[in-house]
Amino acid sequence: MLQLSNLYKTFNKGTVNENNLYRGLSLKVNSGDFITIIGGNGAGKSTLLNLISGKIDPDEGAILLNDSDITHMPEFRKSKLMARVFQDPSKGTCPSMTILENMSLAYNKGKAYGLSMGANKKQVGLFQELLSQIGIGLEDKLHTKVSLLSGGQRQALSLIMSTMTSPELLLLDEHTAALDPKTSEIIINLTEKIVTEKKITTMMVTHNMNHAMKMGNRLLMMQRGRIAIDICGEEKQGLTQEKLLSMFEKAGCEDAVSDRMLLA
Amino acid sequence: MSHLLDFSINVLQMGLIFAIMVLGVYITYRILDFPDLSVDGSFVTGAAVASVLLLNGVNPFVACVAAFVAGLGAGFITGFLHVKLGITNLLSGILVMIGLYSINLRIMGKSNLPLFSNETIFSLDVHPLVVIAAFALVSKLLLDFLLSTKLGFLIIGTGDNPDMITSLGIDTGKMKILALMLSNGLVALAGSIMAQYQRFADVGMGTGIVVMGLASIIFGETIFKRISIMLPTTMALLGSILYRFSIGAALNLGLSPTDLKLVTCVIIVFALSAGNAHRFTGVKRLLKGGLANASIK
Numbered sequence: 001m002l003q004l005s006n007l008y009k010t011f012n013k014g015t016v017n018e019n020n021l022y023r024g025l026s027l028k029v030n031s032g033d034f035i036t037i038i039g040g041n042g043a044g045k046s047t048l049l050n051l052i053s054g055k056i057d058p059d060e061g062a063i064l065l066n067d068s069d070i071t072h073m074p075e076f077r078k079s080k081l082m083a084r085v086f087q088d089p090s091k092g093t094c095p096s097m098t099i100l101e102n103m104s105l106a107y108n109k110g111k112a113y114g115l116s117m118g119a120n121k122k123q124v125g126l127f128q129e130l131l132s133q134i135g136i137g138l139e140d141k142l143h144t145k146v147s148l149l150s151g152g153q154r155q156a157l158s159l160i161m162s163t164m165t166s167p168e169l170l171l172l173d174e175h176t177a178a179l180d181p182k183t184s185e186i187i188i189n190l191t192e193k194i195v196t197e198k199k200i201t202t203m204m205v206t207h208n209m210n211h212a213m214k215m216g217n218r219l220l221m222m223q224r225g226r227i228a229i230d231i232c233g234e235e236k237q238g239l240t241q242e243k244l245l246s247m248f249e250k251a252g253c254e255d256a257v258s259d260r261m262l263l264a
Numbered sequence: 265m266s267h268l269l270d271f272s273i274n275v276l277q278m279g280l281i282f283a284i285m286v287l288g289v290y291i292t293y294r295i296l297d298f299p300d301l302s303v304d305g306s307f308v309t310g311a312a313v314a315s316v317l318l319l320n321g322v323n324p325f326v327a328c329v330a331a332f333v334a335g336l337g338a339g340f341i342t343g344f345l346h347v348k349l350g351i352t353n354l355l356s357g358i359l360v361m362i363g364l365y366s367i368n369l370r371i372m373g374k375s376n377l378p379l380f381s382n383e384t385i386f387s388l389d390v391h392p393l394v395v396i397a398a399f400a401l402v403s404k405l406l407l408d409f410l411l412s413t414k415l416g417f418l419i420i421g422t423g424d425n426p427d428m429i430t431s432l433g434i435d436t437g438k439m440k441i442l443a444l445m446l447s448n449g450l451v452a453l454a455g456s457i458m459a460q461y462q463r464f465a466d467v468g469m470g471t472g473i474v475v476m477g478l479a480s481i482i483f484g485e486t487i488f489k490r491i492s493i494m495l496p497t498t499m500a501l502l503g504s505i506l507y508r509f510s511i512g513a514a515l516n517l518g519l520s521p522t523d524l525k526l527v528t529c530v531i532i533v534f535a536l537s538a539g540n541a542h543r544f545t546g547v548k549r550l551l552k553g554g555l556a557n558a559s560i561k
Contacts (some may be wrong), residue, residue, distance in 0.1 A: 080433030092431070094424040097417070105417050109432045115410070119416040163429070 001201055002029040002169060007051065007061035007209040009225075020118035021047060025061070029169075033232075034195055034202045045205040048222070049069040049171045052203070054078035065169070080110060082169035083162035085155070087177050092158025095147035099138065100158060102146055103127045106161035128162050134190055153185030156190060163194050170195065172204040176211075184208075188215070213239045221248065266272075275512045279505030280400040281457050282476065286504040287407055288335075288450030289477030289495060294496065295411075295422040296443045298346075301357035303451040303477065305364025306338040307470040310452025312371040312458035315379055315520055318460070324385045328399075328456050335452025336366060336445040339474075339537055343441030347395050375467040384460035392461065399457060401452060404497050410446075419443050479528050480504040482535040492538075507531070 009024040016127050021044050029035065037045050050056040051065060051075065054059060054075035063071045070078055083163060104120035107127075120127075124142065131139040134156045138149075143264050148203070152222050154178055155175060177186040188211055195202045206212050212219055221229035227249040289544045292300035310331035317327040329451060345356040369375065385399075399544060410416045421429040424438040429436050451473065459465040484503020487496050514527045 074435070076430045076433055076435045079431045084431055086427070091425065093426050094421045094428055096424050097420065101417060105414075105421060107429075108414055113414040113434065115413045115415055118412055118414045169322065211344050 001031040001033075003027075003062075003064040004054070005062050005064070006051070009047065009051065009056070009062070010060045011057055011178055014233040022058070023225065024224060027220075027227060029201060029203065031201055032199055033218055034216035035218045036216045037205045037220045037222060038205060038207070038209060038212045039153065039220075039228075041172060042224075043222040044225040045222050046173055049084070049173050049203065049205060052078075052169075053084050053171055055084065061230060081167070082171060083165075083167035084171040084173065085158050085162050085175040087174040089151040089154040089178060092162065093154055095144045096145065097206075098143050098145055098165065099131075099149075099234060100124065100127065102157065103130075103161060103164070104161065106164050109165045130164065131157075133193070134160070134186065150183075152186065154184075155179060159187065159190060159194065163200065166198050167200060170199050170200045170202040172202065172206075174205050177207055191215075196248055209241065209244070213241070213244065221251070223251065269302075271512060271516070273393055275508045276505060277396050277461070277510075279508035280396045280501075281454055281461060282480065282508065283400045283501045283504035284403050284457065285451045285452075285454035285473060286477050286500045287403055287453070288447040289474060290481055290500045291419075291443050291447040291450070294481060295420055296440060296447075298353045298423075298440070298444070299474075300342060300362065300444060301354065301474050302338055302342045302360035302444075302448060303357075304470045305337045305361040305368065306448040306452045306453035307458075307473045308368045308465070308467060309334050309338055309364055310350070310429070310455030311465040311469060312377070312455075312467075313452070314369045314456030315344060315377045315459050316371055316373075316463040318379055318384060320381045324383055324387070324460065328385065328453060332449045332453045335449035335455075338452065340441060342448070343437075343444040346444075347437035347440055365467065371378035372465060372467065376377030376491075377465045379460065379463045379465075384463070385457065386460060396457065396461070399453070399502065403453070404501055407446075408495060408497055409451075435551065439463075441527070442460060443517075451544030453554045472528065473524075475528055475532065479532045479535070480507040482532060483507050483510075486535050486538055514517065516535040 004025060004027045007022045008020075009022040010018060010020045017039070025044075025048075039045050047056060051058050054070075054073060054077075057072060061071070062069060065081055070081070094105070095114060097105075098119075101119050103155075104123070107120055107123055127142065128139040131142075137155060138153060138157065146157065149157070155178075159175070175191075176187045179187060184224060191204070192215060194200070202216070204211075204216065213236075217236065218232035219229070219239070220227050227245055231247075283451055285303070289300070289303060292298045292303075313334045314324075314327040314331040317330055318324060320530050322330075334425045337463065342356050342360045342548070345351045345359060351359070379418075385395050388395060411420060418429055418432075418439050418440065422443070426436045429439065455470070458469065480503040481500050482503070483506050484499035484501070485496070487506065488499045488502060510531060511524060511527065519527065
């Protein structure tokens with residue numbers, strides 16, 4: 001479905017801070033995959049999502065989505081083909097607009113934005129139904145400005161909005177990292193539910209090793225711009241923390257210690 | 265009594281002409297978060313285009329439309345410089361403002377263009393205030409309508425959270441250009457009405473327009489923000505009238521017209537700092553209890 005072949009990316013080229021992050025990164029994502037991605041800081045997890053979503057341009061290599069080349073497509077065009085939820089809860093919504101207005105905007109994705117009414121009153125029922133499945137009472141706040149919502153509420157809304165139009169590919173960039181543990185669980189459960197129900201191909205970057213092990217059908221461990229571990233299917237189902245840690249050490253992950261700390 | 269009536273009508277007329285310009289500045293300054301200085305030039309462009317057309321016997325309402333279109337063009341250039349050529353927003357506006365000065369002189373042929381006996385929008389058999397109010401209200405209602413549509417939501421969103429709009433598959437650059445065009449169009453329309461109202465166009469009549477626009481917006485918001493159902497465009501419109509009123513009052517108090525720019529600046533400083541009053545608490549304590557009580561952080 002999504003194919004990255006031989007990607008090269010260097011940051012700060014020609015300076016003392018030159019960082020050859022990717023030297024020939026390749027990855028094949030199958031349709032229906034739910035991939036969790038872990039790795040230390042600077043391993044290139046977020047950059048991977050940025051390359052796919054078009055926020056960053058690769059120096060070399062190709063990105064194919066459903067066999068069409070999207071390597072150098074501008075970000076807004078790529079956005080039509082995929083959805084993304086960021087770590088920062090304020091990035092997925094417009095703060096000065098109400099929940100209804102935000103959802104109306106997202107509901108219209110892929111269609112023309114013309115001079116018909118912006119707030120979609122016909123879909124209020126659908127919006128309320130979608131919001132009520134989160135179970136935090138957002139369905140009664142349709143006319144509340146998003147700037148008045150908490151980070152967790154915003155992130156739940158962002159997730160609902162980005163998956164409303166059933167994108168083919170969903171990119172989750174540590175989307176629970178800025179939330180407290182309880183809210184984080186709510187968002188994780190919601191993510192699981194939506195991805196399973198809608199069968200969206202998903203790539204989720206996370207710092208939480210438990211989430212990475214429990215969720216999805218495939219796990220990637222990134223290390224200095226390469227994929228150090230790629231396990232899927234039954235092998236992944238049978239994962240335990242001990243097994244995963246010993247795999248890290250075998251794969252020669254120098255910062256396994258800091259990864260181990262993440263289990264705390 | 266009749267002096268007071270004259271004063272009020274004059275304030276309303278000037279306030280409503282400038283209100284059209286304020287609506288334009290509102291689009292860039294508040295919605296897009298883009299401090300667009302090109303309006304200082306496009307206000308004159310509107311006045312110049314309309315005046316030249318009127319002198320050539322064109323229908324005054326057609327001249328107003330032409331001025332609006334010229335404003336769209338000016339806004340497009342600012343947007344093009346910023347979005348396509350990557351020049352910062354402030355500098356794009358300044359460049360267009362400076363460039364328009366020469367263009368305006370080209371259009372007018374000389375620096376001052378009087379409209380002696382030419383037909384204007386005020387030649388109709390109604391009070392000028394009616395004509396001006398109609399222009400201002402129609403502009404405001406059309407803008408309100410636009411901002412409630414899907415396209416309007418995209419423009420609001422582009423100023424609010426461009427990442428989110430991009431994620432919808434929309435080119436935020438196009439939205440910025442569109443908003444800048446609309447903004448400068450309204451400003452040029454206001455310029456064309458102003459020229460017809462005062463019966464001349466002058467190449468210097470746009471100086472300080474952007475500051476005047478900001479003053480009116482901030483004025484309106486400071487006073488009416490507690491009324492939550494009031495639309496921001498209504499606040500901008502009322503702010504413009506209030507601003508004109510305070511200018512008129514200052515003149516009546518004996519200040520000379522040449523002091524007006526300074527008065528404008530003082531008004532803005534007061535309006536902007538009124539919201540940040542807590543910053544003065546240190547100063548207040550200093551005044552009350554002397555240095556010992558003032559904790560300076």
